[in-house]
Amino acid sequence: MTAAAPRAGLLLGIDIGTSSAKGVLVRPDGTLVARAQREHTTSTPGPGRFEHDAEGVWWADFRSLARELLAELPAGEPLAGVGVSGIGPCLLPVDERNGPLRPAILYGIDTRAGAELAEQNERYGPDAIIARCGAPLTSQAVGPKLAWLRRHEPTVFEATRRWYMASSYLVHRLTGRYVLDHHSASQCTPLYDLAARTWITERCEEIAPGVEWPELVRPADVVGTVTRQAQERTGIPAGTPPVVAGTVDAWAEAAGVGVADPGDLMLMYGTTMFLVGIVERPLTSPHLWGTAGAFDGTYCLAAGMATSGAVTGWLRDLTGASYERLTGEADRLPPGAEGLVMLPYFAGERTPIFDPDARGLVHGLTLRHGRGHLYRAALEATAYGVRHNLAAMREAGATAERLVAVGGGARTLWTRIVSDVTGRAQHLPRHTIGAAYGDAFLAAVGAGLAVPGDIAHWNPTVEVVTPDGAAAAVYDELYAVYLDLYPATREAAHVLAARQHADGARQDV
Incomplete structure (x- = not known):
C-alpha cells in the first residue's frame, strides 16, 4: 500500500x-x-x-x-x-x-x-x-x-x-x-x-x-x-x-533559527538571556547545563542569565522613559558608560555562578551619571554575562563557531554591544520573532512537510553584526572589573538576600 x-x-x-x-x-x-x-x-x-x-x-x-x-x-x-x-x-x-x-x-x-x-x-x-x-x-x-x-x-x-x-x-x-x-x-x-x-x-x-x-x-x-x-x-x-x-x-527557538549543528550557538535576547550551544556528544560542566537537544541524537550545553531584558524593563519603569529614549541616550555614550559597571544579578544568577542569593550592583556611580548611563551599563552587564558564559563553554570543551542572535533585543544597540564586548560576530536570521516560529517548524517536521535541514531555507541569515575593534581595550578592562566584583561583594549580597527573604516571609504571614 x-x-x-x-x-x-x-x-x-x-x-x-x-x-x-x-x-x-x-x-x-x-x-x-x-x-x-x-x-x-x-x-x-x-x-x-x-x-x-x-x-x-x-x-x-x-x-x-x-x-x-x-x-x-x-x-x-x-x-x-x-x-x-x-x-x-x-x-x-x-x-x-x-x-x-x-x-x-x-x-x-x-x-x-x-x-x-x-x-x-x-x-x-x-x-x-x-x-x-x-x-x-x-x-x-x-x-x-x-x-x-x-x-x-x-x-x-x-x-x-x-x-x-x-x-x-x-x-x-x-x-x-x-x-x-x-x-x-x-x-x-x-x-x-x-x-x-x-x-x-x-x-x-x-x-x-x-x-x-x-x-x-x-x-x-x-x-x-x-x-x-x-x-x-x-x-x-x-x-x-x-x-x-x-x-x-x-530550544524551539534554536530549532527555528537553524542552530542544529555542532559549533552553532544561539543567543536569545529576552526577559532573560539564554544561550544554547550544540555539541557532538554529551558534555558536562559544574557551571552549565548539559541537555538533550531538540532533534534526536543531538546534545547541548546551555547557559542562562536570570535577568537581562528584565533589568532594562525595570529601568524603563523606574525612570518613566521609553525604551526608544533610553536607547538613544545610551547610544550617545562611549563604551563603558563613562566608568559604570553593573552586576545584573537582580534575581540572583544562574550560569555560570549558580547563586540564587547574588544581587544586583552598580559600581562607579557619581552625581554626573544619569539614566542613559544606567541603561547602557545594563546592556553592557548582559554582554559581560554572555562573555562569562562563553568562557565557561570553552572550558567545558564546546566550540561556539557561529553565533545566532534572536529575540526582541536583536537588531538593536544591545546586539552591537554584545558583539563589541565578546569580540564575536552575530548572525541575524530573517525571522527573530521567537520560539513560535520554531514551533511551526517542529510541527512541519512532525507532519512530514519538512526535515531539520530545511530551516536554512525557511530562515536564512540576512545580517551579520561584527565587533568594533576600537572598543575592545575598554571592554577588556571593564570585563576584568566585572569578574572581580562578584567575589568581592558576594558575602555582603548574601547578608542582604537573607534579610530580604526574612522580610518577605513576614509579609506573607
Missing part, C-alpha cells in the same frame, strides 16, 4: 514566554502569514518566587492567540500541524482530573527550593548528579521544586497525581495526552538519565511518591490530534491537524 502524502496547509506555532505569549501562522516553505502577541504578568508572591496561572495565562493566551490567527487563515487552506513551546522547566501539579492545584512554579528564576536543593545534593552527590544527569543541581531543576511542594504544601502534594510544564500542559489540553519531550525531561535534574534517555525511576519514587510520570517523546513527535472539547475552546478543527510534543521555548 502506498503511504498517504503529507497533508498540505499552514502550520500554527504558539509559545508561552515569561512576560508574553506569541503565535504565528507559517506556510510549509517558511513564509510568515500572520503573527500575534499577548502580554501577561508573572506573579511574584515573595522574594525569589515566580509563578504563572496555568489557566489564566498559559491556556487563556493559547486560546486567544489561536482564534486570532485562525481568523487569518486563507480561505480553503487548512491547518497542517500545531506546535507549542513554553518557559521551562516548570512545575504545575494537577489532581486526578488534571486540574491545576496551584500556580505553576517557574524555572531557575524561582529560587524557593534552596534547602531541598542542598539536601538532594547531599543525598545523591554533586559529581554523581552531573555525571548521570548532565548538569549540576540548581534552582533550574524540577527535583528540588517537587521536594519543596511535598514539604511546604503537603495538602497540595497529596492531591497531586501528575505534573506539567507549559508546553506539555498545552499539549494535554489539546490532545488529552500526558507526555514530555526528552529535552524538557533532561532539565528535571536529578530525575533524568541523559545517556540512557529515561527517567531514573527510583529517584522519581523517592522524591515524589504516588505521582505518575509522563511518557517521554521527542519535540517533533506527533502525539495526537485536537479533541472535540479543545476545538470548542480554541477553534482549531478537531481530529485533523497533528499536534507535536513541543519543548522548552529556547
